[in-house]
Structures are given as structure tokens and as C-alpha cells.
Amino acid sequence: MATLRAIQAAERRRERWAAKALRERERQAKDNAKHSAIEQARLAVETYENRVELLRSVHKEQGEVWDWRAIAASLPPPRPQNVSHHEQKANQRFAVIQPERKEAAQSMLEQARLQDERDFQAAMQSYSEQMAEWEKLKNMARRILAGEHKAYVEALVEFNPFADISDLGSSINFTVHNAKLVECVLKVSGKQIIPAEVKTLTASEKVSVKPMPKGLFHDIYLDYLCGCVLRVTREIFALLPVDTVLVTAAADSLDSRTGHAVEQPVVSVALPRADVALLNFEQLVPADAMDIFQCRGDFKASRKSEAFQPIAPLTPADIAHSSGQELSLQNLLASVQKLRDELKTKIAELNPALSAPIPETNPTL
Numbered sequence: 001m002a003t004l005r006a007i008q009a010a011e012r013r014r015e016r017w018a019a020k021a022l023r024e025r026e027r028q029a030k031d032n033a034k035h036s037a038i039e040q041a042r043l044a045v046e047t048y049e050n051r052v053e054l055l056r057s058v059h060k061e062q063g064e065v066w067d068w069r070a071i072a073a074s075l076p077p078p079r080p081q082n083v084s085h086h087e088q089k090a091n092q093r094f095a096v097i098q099p100e101r102k103e104a105a106q107s108m109l110e111q112a113r114l115q116d117e118r119d120f121q122a123a124m125q126s127y128s129e130q131m132a133e134w135e136k137l138k139n140m141a142r143r144i145l146a147g148e149h150k151a152y153v154e155a156l157v158e159f160n161p162f163a164d165i166s167d168l169g170s171s172i173n174f175t176v177h178n179a180k181l182v183e184c185v186l187k188v189s190g191k192q193i194i195p196a197e198v199k200t201l202t203a204s205e206k207v208s209v210k211p212m213p214k215g216l217f218h219d220i221y222l223d224y225l226c227g228c229v230l231r232v233t234r235e236i237f238a239l240l241p242v243d244t245v246l247v248t249a250a251a252d253s254l255d256s257r258t259g260h261a262v263e264q265p266v267v268s269v270a271l272p273r274a275d276v277a278l279l280n281f282e283q284l285v286p287a288d289a290m291d292i293f294q295c296r297g298d299f300k301a302s303r304k305s306e307a308f309q310p311i312a313p314l315t316p317a318d319i320a321h322s323s324g325q326e327l328s329l330q331n332l333l334a335s336v337q338k339l340r341d342e343l344k345t346k347i348a349e350l351n352p353a354l355s356a357p358i359p360e361t362n363p364t365l
Helices: 002-015 017-030 037-056 068-072 085-094 099-145 149-159 163-168 214-239 286-292 299-305 329-350
Strands: 170-178 181-188 197-201 207-211 244-255 260-272 294-296
Touching (some): 017 037, 017 163, 037 207, 037 214, 068 099, 099 149, 149 214, 163 214, 181 214, 214 244, 214 286, 214 299
Antiparallel strands (some): 170 181, 260 294
8 A cells, every 4th residue: 555655656756747837937037147138028028927827727626536446445555475596596606616615605595584584674674664564544434435524524634635735825624414425624825825016028138026006916816716716626526535625715805894904705516526526627617617616705896996805605404305305307307207296186175166187398497
């Protein structure tokens, strides 16, 4: 299982290439003395553009999907064999050794045996660690598949699929309500992570620095805010077998009572797994994607005022009859037909004179 964890860690490192490339560019930007003025200007603009692109594309990344059924059914790591590799090689060398050197050969042979023993003990130590990790993951997999809330929390804490988002400036708290529903609360600090200035290259390849317009700042903030909502949802679905994720994001919003910006809930959305699976994350606009789901958040008013509008967050009770509990279209039509038949029967019981057949129609939604 250590190999499995190593593979997954390597995959996550590859998925974070954009963030690493950004940090490298920022490091290079500080080393201005090593670049010409034009190179410095290009690097400064490229760093700014990459920063904005990273903020606007946070929803496009996702960690590895965990197959807990496969982990629960996995076999233990193979136990190492005590192979006399060094001793065999020593014997081959000493088979043709001169008689007068037999005593030295015996000493070297003993050293080879000791090396084989050290190698075996090291292999057994590694095997013990792998076994402990395998047993731990296997036990966690069984508990997660059984819907144990505590196991969900342990997985979220131990594997921390939100590390990338936290690095960008968002804090996350989560609550496991049941085996099918996890709630997350995001605190997105846009003013700390979104650049306050716009950098462009002039025709003479010099850096033009201007204050970022409020409208552009808010658009980037909105993309990042909603992108974080989608990213958190994707990470939870990749890690846990839940049906719905309820995400509430808080951002800086104007308090009309004081005239100051304070952190308040500005978007709250319930995202069913089946609907999220249909999204094309490479092409969608995060704020527009919110319209697909049960959502509270007035983005039109926010764009117009260039400030987020506070909302009352959704609660688990608000989505109790949505997402996973929705009827299929066929069942819904059947329910409508059943209600129609019951209505005909009730009318006939109350007044036989009104029990004339109701014209057949196709129920529509």
C-alpha cells in the first residue's frame, strides 16, 4: 500500500504543476539582476497572467479517485524471502580462490552472510510498515463502505484533498451529516490573493502597471469563489462515496449597516454527484455553472454593484427532498397518474353526478 500511496502522491504533484510553475516564476522575478530589462518586463507580465489564470482555473484540477472497494478487497503485501544473495556471489568468487587465501575468503564469506541478514532485516522492517499501512487502509475502506461518519472525517483529515486550495488562500471546514451528505464552509479571501494591479507590456516592451478596475477584480474574485466551490465538491466526490455536497462560501461583502466590508456567506449550493459528473470543467464558467444546481447567491446583482450580496445559507433540511431523493421522470409521471386516478375516485365518492370520466390527457411537468 506504500507503493499505492506513493503513486497517488506523485499524481497529485503532477496535477499541481501550474502552482509550482507559478512559484518558480515568482522566484525568478525576484532575481532581477540576472535578467535584462526586457526579460524582466516579460517575466513580470507572465507572472501576473499566470496568477490570474491559476485563480480562474482552480476548478479544473482534481485529485485521484479513491476506489475503496478495491482497497477493501486488496491482498496484503508479499512477505520478503531470506535470500542469500551476497553469500551466493561470495561462494562463486571463492570457488577458484588460491588455497593460501582460504582464511581471508572465510572472513569475506561471513561478511556476505551478515550483509544478507542486514538486507533481510531491512526488508522485514519495510514489510512491517507496509502491512501496518495496508491494514489501516483496509480497515478505513471497510468503515467508509459501511457509511461510518467518523471514517469519513478521518479520511478528509488524513488525506487533506483541499491542500491546493488552502495554499491559494481559502480555509475550509466540513461537517459529515450522514453517509450521503457532506457540508463544507469555505472562507475565500479574495483581497489577499487577487492582484491589486494589472500588468501589461507596452509596445516598447516595458511593463505598464495600472490599478485593477473594480469590475475586473470582482469578475476574477467571482470565478475563483465559484471555482473553489466546484473544486471542493470534486475532491470530496473523488475521496468519499457521498451523493451530495453542500458548499457555502463566504467572501468580503458590504455591510449596509456599517458601510464596511465584512466576511459574509455569499453563495450556498447543493451539488449532487450525478449532476456534477455531467459538467465539462475545461470549458464551463464557474459562476454560470451555479445556475444548474439548487443555489442561493445573486451574481447578477453582485456584478452590477461590484460587491457580493450576502445570503442565508442552505441547510441540510433545504435539500432533504432534492438530489439523491428525486424521483426519476418515469416514476414522477406514474405518481401524477396515480394522483389523477385518486382524484377521480374521490370525486365519485363525494358526488356521483360528477363522476363522469375525466378526459384522458398526458401529464406534463
